[in-house]
């Protein structure tokens with residue numbers, strides 16, 4: 001392969017790398033948290049004193065972050081929930097349609113049930 005061809009090939013490869021890096025940056029900057037309304041987030045005071053290790057609660061969702069009253073990696077904490085309430089947090093007793101269980105928090109799911117009758 002001639003020096004000219006090697007240089008052209010290297011130049012093409014660099015062009016591809018730069019294009020790919022550009023696409024990745026576009027995707028990163030396009031990512032935005034979803035609104036509470038879009039994901040169907042609800043937060044009811046009645047559930048504040050519930051056992052948050054059980055049931056469908058943000059507290060035991062893999063996306064929940066325990067800081068400044070509660071945050072979510074994928075849902076915006078500002079804005080109204082489905083009931084029109086504005087709390088400015090993702091409360092530990094809230095929940096939404098994107099809920100994914102964190103089995104480290106849901107203690108019961110990790111227990112092994114042994115049926116001694118068998």
Ligand code: SF4
Nearest residue numbers: 058061064072096099
């Ligand atoms: S249930 Fe929804 S709002 Fe709550 S932490 Fe999980 S993804 Fe975020």
